Amino acid sequence: MTKTITVLPGDGIGPEVTGSAVRVLKRVFEKNACDVQFVEKRIGGAAIDTDGTPLPRDTVEQCAASDAVLLGAVGGPKWDNQSMRVRPEQGLLGIRKALGLFANLRPVKAFAPLIGASPLKSQYVENVDFVIVRELTGGLYFGKPSERRGDHGEKVVDTLAYSVGEIERVVEKAFRLAERRKKKLTSVDKANVLESSRVWREVVNEVSHRHPEVAVSHLLVDSAAMQLIVNPGQFDVIVTENMFGDILSDEASVMTGSLGMLPSASLRKDKVGLYEPVHGSAPDIAGQGKANPLAAILSAAFLLRYSLDMDHEAGFIEKAVLQVLERGYHTADLKVAGEQTKLVNTTEMTDRVIAIL
Amino acid sequence: MTKTITVLPGDGIGPEVTGSAVRVLKRVFEKNACDVQFVEKRIGGAAIDTDGTPLPRDTVEQCAASDAVLLGAVGGPKWDNQSMRVRPEQGLLGIRKALGLFANLRPVKAFAPLIGASPLKSQYVENVDFVIVRELTGGLYFGKPSERRGDHGEKVVDTLAYSVGEIERVVEKAFRLAERRKKKLTSVDKANVLESSRVWREVVNEVSHRHPEVAVSHLLVDSAAMQLIVNPGQFDVIVTENMFGDILSDEASVMTGSLGMLPSASLRKDKVGLYEPVHGSAPDIAGQGKANPLAAILSAAFLLRYSLDMDHEAGFIEKAVLQVLERGYHTADLKVAGEQTKLVNTTEMTDRVIAIL
Ligand SMILES: CC(C)[C@H](C(=O)O)[C@@H](O)C(=O)O
Ligand SMILES: CC(C)[C@H](C(=O)O)[C@@H](O)C(=O)O
Numbered sequence: 001m002t003k004t005i006t007v008l009p010g011d012g013i014g015p016e017v018t019g020s021a022v023r024v025l026k027r028v029f030e031k032n033a034c035d036v037q038f039v040e041k042r043i044g045g046a047a048i049d050t051d052g053t054p055l056p057r058d059t060v061e062q063c064a065a066s067d068a069v070l071l072g073a074v075g076g077p078k079w080d081n082q083s084m085r086v087r088p089e090q091g092l093l094g095i096r097k098a099l100g101l102f103a104n105l106r107p108v109k110a111f112a113p114l115i116g117a118s119p120l121k122s123q124y125v126e127n128v129d130f131v132i133v134r135e136l137t138g139g140l141y142f143g144k145p146s147e148r149r150g151d152h153g154e155k156v157v158d159t160l161a162y163s164v165g166e167i168e169r170v171v172e173k174a175f176r177l178a179e180r181r182k183k184k185l186t187s188v189d190k191a192n193v194l195e196s197s198r199v200w201r202e203v204v205n206e207v208s209h210r211h212p213e214v215a216v217s218h219l220l221v222d223s224a225a226m227q228l229i230v231n232p233g234q235f236d237v238i239v240t241e242n243m244f245g246d247i248l249s250d251e252a253s254v255m256t257g258s259l260g261m262l263p264s265a266s267l268r269k270d271k272v273g274l275y276e277p278v279h280g281s282a283p284d285i286a287g288q289g290k291a292n293p294l295a296a297i298l299s300a301a302f303l304l305r306y307s308l309d310m311d312h313e314a315g316f317i318e319k320a321v322l323q324v325l326e327r328g329y330h331t332a333d334l335k336v337a338g339e340q341t342k343l344v345n346t347t348e349m350t351d352r353v354i355a356i357l
Numbered sequence: 358m359t360k361t362i363t364v365l366p367g368d369g370i371g372p373e374v375t376g377s378a379v380r381v382l383k384r385v386f387e388k389n390a391c392d393v394q395f396v397e398k399r400i401g402g403a404a405i406d407t408d409g410t411p412l413p414r415d416t417v418e419q420c421a422a423s424d425a426v427l428l429g430a431v432g433g434p435k436w437d438n439q440s441m442r443v444r445p446e447q448g449l450l451g452i453r454k455a456l457g458l459f460a461n462l463r464p465v466k467a468f469a470p471l472i473g474a475s476p477l478k479s480q481y482v483e484n485v486d487f488v489i490v491r492e493l494t495g496g497l498y499f500g501k502p503s504e505r506r507g508d509h510g511e512k513v514v515d516t517l518a519y520s521v522g523e524i525e526r527v528v529e530k531a532f533r534l535a536e537r538r539k540k541k542l543t544s545v546d547k548a549n550v551l552e553s554s555r556v557w558r559e560v561v562n563e564v565s566h567r568h569p570e571v572a573v574s575h576l577l578v579d580s581a582a583m584q585l586i587v588n589p590g591q592f593d594v595i596v597t598e599n600m601f602g603d604i605l606s607d608e609a610s611v612m613t614g615s616l617g618m619l620p621s622a623s624l625r626k627d628k629v630g631l632y633e634p635v636h637g638s639a640p641d642i643a644g645q646g647k648a649n650p651l652a653a654i655l656s657a658a659f660l661l662r663y664s665l666d667m668d669h670e671a672g673f674i675e676k677a678v679l680q681v682l683e684r685g686y687h688t689a690d691l692k693v694a695g696e697q698t699k700l701v702n703t704t705e706m707t708d709r710v711i712a713i714l
Contacts, residue, residue: 089549119481119586138496140517146552153520156556158513160497163507192446192599195503199513225608226616229476229586243547247604251582259583 003036003308006066008043008059008095010171011079011088012281013291014072020293020301020350021070024058027354028304028313036308039066040072043095044074044088044281054091060098068307069274070300073281097137101266102166103132103173103272105302106249108232110256117335120229125255130180130235132252134245136168136266139196141242160196162241167203174210174239176217183214183238188244200241206241221248226296228252253278260292260333261321264300264304273307275299285332289345291332294321299351320356324349361395361537362667363423364450368402368436368445369638370648377650377707378427385661385670386712387432391702393665396423399639400452401431401445417455425664426452426631430638454494458623458631459523460530461491463606463657470682472615474692477586481611488538489609490531491602493623495523496553516631517553517596523677524560526626530686531596532568540571540591545581545601557598578605583611585609600700610635617649617690620656622663630664631654642689646702649688651678654710677713681706 007022009015029036041059048054063069068085074088087211089276101213110118111129118125143159171187178185187204189197201218219227221244223229227234228251238247253262262278277295283289305314325334328341344352364379379395386393398416403588405411411431420426431445455460465483467475473709475482500516528544535542546554558575565573577602578586584591586605597605610619619635634652642648655678662671682691685698686709701709 041381052606087549093550095586099377121476121478124476143514148552153556155518155520156553157500158517158551158553160517162513163513164513165544172583178532190498190603192444193450195505196513196515199505199510222603225582225604226611229608229611244578244604246547247601250579251586251608275427283562286661 001035003034004066005036005303006069007038007040008063008069008071009040009046009279010043010072010074011045011076012073012283012286013289014044014074014281015128015291016287016291016346017277018070018072018291020346021296023350024297024357025300025303027357028310028317031357032313043071045076045079047091048079048086048088052086054086054088054099055094061356062094064065065220067272068093068303069099070296070303071274071276072296073279075281076283082246090147093141096246096266097142099272099274100137100268102137103134103170103267104136105136105177105265105267106132106245106253107263107280108132108252108256111261111322111325113336113338114257114261114334116337124232124307125257126234126257130232131177131237132245132249133177133237133241134249135166135170135241135242135244137239138207139242140321160194161245162196162199163316164199164203167200167206169211171239173267174237175202175207178237179211182236185216185266185327186216186224186235186238187216188218188219188238188240188248190221191218192220195242200232204239224248225251228255232308234331258292258334260331261304262295263302265299265302267306269308273303273310275303289347290332291346292333293346293350297321297350316357317353322340322351323356324352358392360391360658361423362393362395363420363426364395364397365420365425365426365428366403367400367429367431367638368433368552369430369526369640369643371401371431371638373644373646373648373703374428374634374650374653375429377703378653378706381674381710381714382657382660384714385667385674388714400428400448402436404448404637405436405443405445409443411443411445412451412455417452418635420456420631421450421500424629425660426456427660428606428631428633429637429653430634432638432654435476435640437679438580447509450498453629454624456629456631457494457625457634460491460527461493461602462534462622463489463491463602463635464620464626465489465609465613468618468682469615470693470695471618471691473694474614475612477612481589484612485588485612487508487589488534488656489532489602489606490527490596491606492523492597492598496520496599517551517600519553519556521556523557523561524557525564528561528564530624532571532593535571535594536568539593542573543576543581543592543595544573545576545578545595545597545605546576547578549577552603553598553628561596581605584702585612587589615649615691617632617652618655619652620659621710622656623658624663628664629665630660632660646704647689648703649690650703650707654678654707673714677710681709
C-alpha cells in the first residue's frame with residue numbers, strides 16, 4: 001500500500017530545508033523500494049497570503065489522511081503585526097490540535113564536532129543525551145476561558161486545564177521512551193503551587209507502577225531550569241506540561257552548540273506524527289541557500305523511525321549527518337572543530353549526506 | 358523615629374544566614390547612629406511545627422507594621438509530604454500577598470573572582486549585569502479557580518489572571534529601575550499564544566510613552582530562555598509575569614558561578630520591602646556553620662537601599678563582599694579563583710565582611 005507524507009514547507013527557510021529532507025527521504029525510499037508519495041500543502045504565513053488563513057481546510061484534510069507530516073517552519077516579520085487577527089503560529093497550534101499530536105519529543109544530544117560552539121564548558125555538555133517530552137495539545141496554550149474581561153477590558157485570564165486522561169497518555173509515552181533508553185524519567189511540575197501540577201504528579205506516580213523498571217523523580221520547574229545548566233548530563237527522559245516544556249526545551253536547545261541541528265517529533269497513540277526542525281523560519285537568510293538543512297534531515301530520520309517503522313534507515317541518516325560534520329562540512333550557522341573545515345550551502349550539505357547514504 | 362525590621366529566619370540554614378545579615382546591619386546602624394529595632398517572627402516549616410500554620414497571624418501583623426522584612430528561607434524534607442495540607446511555601450506566597458509586594462527584583466551579576474565556577478564559558482558571563490523584575494502577586498500562582506473538577510476529580514484547572522492595573526504597576530517599577538541603569542528594558546511574554554501576554558505587551562507599550570528615554574523590546578519567553586544562555590550580556594532590566602519570572606530568574610541565577618551570592622528584593626509602591634537570598638533552605642547543611650551568608654548579607658544591602666534610603670551604606674556592603682572574595686575567602690559552596698584561597702565558615706565569613714566595613 002502506498003504511504004503518504006504531507007510536506008508543509010511553511011515560511012522563510014522552511015521550503016529550502018524541507019526540500020533537502022525530502023531529497024534524503026526519496027533516496028532512502030528508492031534504495032528500499034518503498035512505495036511513498038509526497039503531497040505538498042500550505043501552512044503559516046504562506047497560507048495567510050494565499051488563503052487568508054494560516055491553516056486551510058484542505059491542509060488539515062490532507063494531513064489527516066497521511067501517514068506522516070513533515071513541516072518546515074512558520075512565521076516572519078511580514079505577519080508579525082500584533083493587531084493581526086490571523087497569525088502564522090495559529091497554523092502550527094491548529095495542526096497539532098487537529099491531528100491530536102499530544103506528545104512532542106525534543107531530543108538534546110551533543111554532537112562531538114560542535115561541542116566547542118556551546119556557550120557551556122565542554123565538560124558540562126559532553127555526555128548530554130536526553131529527550132524532553134512536552135505535552136502539546138493541552139494546558140495553558142489551549143485552555144478556555146482565554147479572554148479579556150471587565151467593562152473596559154481591564155482584566156484578562158488564560159486557563160491551564162488538563163484532564164487526567166490527557167496527562168496519562170503523554171506520561172505513558174514518556175515512560176515507554178525511557179524504557180528504551182536509560183530507564184530514567186524526570187517529571188517536571190510546580191506542585192508546590194499549582195493544583196494542575198499536583199494532579200500531574202499523582203498521575204506520574206500512578207503510571208509508574210506499570211513501569212517498575214523506570215526510576216522516576218520529580219523536579220520543580222524552577223529547579224529544572226537551573227539543573228539543565230548546572231548538570232544536564234543527569235537527564236534521560238524529561239516529561240512536562242505544554243508551557244513548561246516550551247520554555248525548558250528551548251533553554252536546552254542552545255546547549256549543544258547549534259540550534260540548527262535539532263529535530264522534533266510530535267506524536268499520538270498510533271504511528272501518525274508530525275516532524276519539524278526546532279529552529280525557526282529565519283527570514284533574514286531565506287532563499288539564499290544558507291540554511292542548515294540538518295535539523296530537517298534529522299526530523300526526516302525521526303519520521304522514518306516513528307511513523308514508518310524504519311528504525312534502521314533512521315539510524316543511517318543520523319550516522320551520515322555525524323560523519324558529514326566530522327569531515328568538517330558546515331553551513332554558516334555551525335562552528336565545527338577540526339583542521340580543515342569547509343563552508344557549504346544548503347544543497348551541498350544535502351548532497352554530502354546523500355553521498356554517504 | 359525608630360525603624361522596625363522584622364526578621365523571619367524560617368527553616369534550614371535560614372536562621373544562620375539571617376543571623377549574619379543582622380550582625381552586618383547592626384554594625385551599619387551603629388556606625389550611622391540609626392535607631393532601628395529588630396523583631397523576630399516565625400514562618401514556613403518552623404511555624405507549622407509551633408503554630409500549625411506556615412504564616413501565623415502575628416507574623417503578618419508584625420510584618421505589616423514594619424519598615425522592612427528580612428527573610429531566610431523556607432521548606433525542607435520534613436514538610437515535603439505531598440499529602441500535607443499546610444506547606445512551608447504557603448508562608449512565602451502568603452506574606453508576599455499580604456504585604457502586596459508585587460515586584461520581585463532578582464539581580465544577576467558576575468563577581469569576577471567567581472566567574473571560573475560558572476557552567477558557562479567566561480566570555481559569556483564576564484559582562485553580565487542585569488535585573489529580572491518578576492511580577493509576584495498575580496498570574497498563574499494566585500488566579501482562581503485553581504481546583505479539581507468533574508465527578509471523579511478527573512479534570513483540573515489553574516488560572517492565569519491579571520488586571521491592567523497589576524501589570525502597569527510592576528511595569529512602571531521596571532521602567533524606573535531601567536532609568537537608573539542602562540536604560541534598556543526587555544519585556545518577556547508569550548504574546549503569540551496567550552491573551553494575558555497580549556494585554557501585558559500593550560501595557561508595556563503604553564507605559565513606555567512615559568519613559569521615552571528607555572529602549573524597550575519584547576521577547577517571547579521561549580526565546581528568552583535561550584537568549585539568557587547564548588547572550589546574557591545583552592540584558593539590562595527584564596520584566597515579566599510571575600511564572601515566567603520564576604523560571605527565568607532561576608535559570609539566570611546559575612550563570613554567575615554561585616547561587617549562594619544572589620540577593621532579592623520584593624517591593625511595592627511605598628518603601629516597605631521583603632528581602633531574601635535566592636538560595637533555598639539547604640537542609641543538608643543546616644546548623645553546621647557551612648552556609649554561605651553572602652546572599653543574605655547582600656539582601657540586607659538591598660534592604661538599606663530600597664527601604665531605608667541608605668544607598669551609600671548598601672554600596673559599602675556590596676564592595677566589602679567583593680573584597681572578601683578577592684582576598685580568597687570562601688565558604689564550601691564557592692569556588693573562588695586565586696593563588697591563596699581560604700575556606701571559612703559562616704561566622705568567619707561574616708566577621709570578614711564586618712571587618713572591612
Ligand atoms: C510558535 C509557538 C506557538 C510554538 C509553541 O510554543 O508551541 C513554538 O514556540 C514551539 O515551541 O513549537
Ligand atoms: C517556593 C515557591 C512558591 C517560590 C515561587 O515560585 O514563588 C520560589 O520558587 C521563589 O521563586 O521564590
